Amino acid sequence: FPTGNVTADRFLKVASVSGSGTTGVGQLSFAEVSGGTSWQAVQTSTPFTAVAGNGYFINTTSGAIEMDLPAGNIGDEVSVVDYAGTFDTNNLTIDPNGTEKIVGSTASLTVSTERAANTLVYVDGTQGWLLTNN
Numbered sequence: 001f002p003t004g005n006v007t008a009d010r011f012l013k014v015a016s017v018s019g020s021g022t023t024g025v026g027q028l029s030f031a032e033v034s035g036g037t038s039w040q041a042v043q044t045s046t047p048f049t050a051v052a053g054n055g056y057f058i059n060t061t062s063g064a065i066e067m068d069l070p071a072g073n074i075g076d077e078v079s080v081v082d083y084a085g086t087f088d089t090n091n092l093t094i095d096p097n098g099t100e101k102i103v104g105s106t107a108s109l110t111v112s113t114e115r116a117a118n119t120l121v122y123v124d125g126t127q128g129w130l131l132t133n134n
Helices: none
Strands: 010-018 025-032 054-058 065-068 077-082 092-095 109-111 117-124 128-133
Touching: 054 065, 077 092
Parallel strands: 054 077, 065 092
Antiparallel strands: 010 025, 077 117, 092 109, 117 128
């Protein structure tokens, strides 16, 4: 059994094995669950700063919303979904972090397509955050 304390949202994994075959002995440890998108509650306040790995249902029914991207590391992802189908009347504006880029530009990205669902993934300092679907 693992030597560490049990905490929520973890799973058991084989940490090490000594020997082999039917006589091999393994030591278990707890590992953190990672991967996938952690979806957040519906977002209605502006501005707000996104967190890498999170997905946001954005409700612009009451007005436009501004989302600031976090500083990017290769492979980071942020997802957004038009919660109420109102991006066409009240846009979502996505701002880069400092001098980082969105699709190769330091300009903000305006999402104005009703029912848009986008994922941005950070690639590098040249292109910055790229759209993987729109």
